[in-house]
Amino acid sequence: MPTTTYPAAVRPDVETLWQYNQLNHPDRPTDVGIGLGSHDLGVATHTANLFLSGMFPRIVFTGANAPTTVARFPRGEAVHYREHAIERGVPADAIILEPQATNTTENIQFTRNVLADHGLTDAIRSVTVISRPYQQRRSYAILRKQWPEVDVICSSLPLDLDDYIETIGDAERVIDMLVGDTQRIWKYPEQGWAIEQDVPDDVMDSFTRLVNAGYTSRLLPA
Template sequence: MTTLPAEFRSDVGTLWDYNQMHHTPRPVDVGIGLGGHDIGVATYAAELHHAGMFPLIVFTGANAPTTVERFPRGEANHFREHAIGLGVPAEAILVEPKATNTGDNIDFSRVLLDEHGLLGSISSVMLISRPYQQRRSYAICRKRWPGVDVTCGSLPLALDDYVASICDAERVMNMLVGDTQRVWVYPAKGWAIAQDVPAEVTAAYQRLVEAGFTRRLVTEG
């Protein structure tokens, strides 16, 4: 399934819009590209670097079962190679190859920056992620790195264009539902700051869960 089914289009669009922070890109000290299945993260990081938004990129990510076949040398390493292919100097990229979740992405990136003697000079970051990962990554970063100014960014694609780029509508829908649930589950576990969830978002989420898009849900409580 490479296009969104019409009967789910409205609810998917509601979650898509909610999970983005709608931040305007602006200059920051470092861009942190979060690993995953979407090579568009590295593409956008390269674009922003060329636009002068940050002098340094950290790509962070090991592998998940859903990415090991696509990125056998690890997500961060493949992202680095892609960005270099797009003209980013190798010396402008640091690689963190061990993180397996968003909390690790933040924590291990801080460790890496500290090892390079850079952490003390970092007051602002841009988290570059899949579009629907923005809100979750923002909330986790605010919790785990409270002193830093956080901006979120993703390759600017409309929903249908993004689904076409991934070539798997069902995967995108399951990921959207899972990321939405994490907005309230992670604060309850102490992993992220709390955020408001509008009633229309909760309703759209519930309808998609009832329709069977549950593969990325986590245990609540």
């Protein structure tokens, strides 16, 4: 049964990875907001909030389904995000849907394609990428590789670690995802999917201890 509690002994390492994976970019106006699909509806909430505060004039919600999201979002992540944003007051005609992507690299590539289909590519000089908090660094690295000519701001619903775990309702799942996203910081550049980024020793040490503690379900194969 999922729980929001987890061992106190691992908390310092979880906090280290939590802080590392967020970039703390200040929000500012950009040409488009890109909401990356996931199991976390908070991404759609924050995207809508930023739109309604005037941070960008249009939104792309991107995402099909993963095994972890199909039960919650049976019509696809992007579709449910769009519906949620409209419920929060975003005009339907301000939202472009990209319902095919199944990973973050496809999120960016397919978003570029759908913006081109709408004749908007030349107008895009800056983007705000909205993701889960621990997905910021990975998303930034992928976008800088896949779309290097645009300026990138990363943003997430502003929650601390404990509050975020409460919203998800499953501490083990959050920690597993956090460990997996951290590993992808050095794994994805090896595949040519993302730019390289520095991984400080304390981050690597925390990652290793959490892996040894069993938080491994989201790790990529060795």
